[in-house]
């Protein structure tokens with residue numbers, strides 16, 4: 680209740696705040712990079728971070744909320760602070776398959792960085808949480824005006840390309856127990872905790888397999904002491920042994936993300 684009251688006051692403050700300068704509530708809430716739940720925003724220098732934050736609004740992400748729809752213009756981009764979303768694609772009449780698990784290290788709006796306004800993929804919230812939302816035009820303006828924000832988001836695009844290509848290799852070369860272990864580790868990395876509130880149906884969709892296969896594999900992992908099932912959640916009990924059970928794809932994806940975003944980005948050079 681306290682949280683809801685805070686958010687209600689916060690939204691009232693946002694609606695009445697001046698459009699000039701960082702809104703007072705956001706300024707206090709994100710005074711330090713450590714206060715920003717999204718890893719990408721936290722990597723920005725204070726001037727660029729403030730430029731971005733003053734155009735954002737904090738929003739709740741609810742289960743099954745669609746953040747971007749396939750083949751439709753994007754209205755907003757999102758910097759996820761908590762929870763998890765799934766970026767999916769389709770192959771003909773087959774059920775959608777996940778191509779990316781998104782969380783606190785991610786940004787929903789890659790097409791905008793590449794000059795496109797229509798999304799080729801759907802993005803749906805699977806685990807409720809929070810995000811910083813920015814209107815499409817505001818983000819495009821920032822990308823043009825702020826070299827540091829452009830550079831950060833392009834680096835993120837590079838990380839997602841490696842992520843997607845590794846999934847292609849993983850899905851064609853590795854077995855279901857390895858892939859499920861990889862997926863759980865990526866989800867843990869994105870959510871930032873050992874409890875993953877997802878159903879077997881969601882995991883089956885993520886891996887493009889039947890639910891019965893997920894149920895069997897989850898049961899085997901639980902019997903081996905790697906994970907535990909608890910009220911619609913998967914709890915990772917032994918991370919190191921889960922890594923041993925996984926293929927190497929998790930490490931490739933994690934290191935690609937870190938190496939793509941590593942290094943200084945604070946280049947305050949205006950576009951000509």
Ligand SMILES: [Zn+2]
Nearest residue numbers: 849853926928
């Ligand atoms: Zn793999």
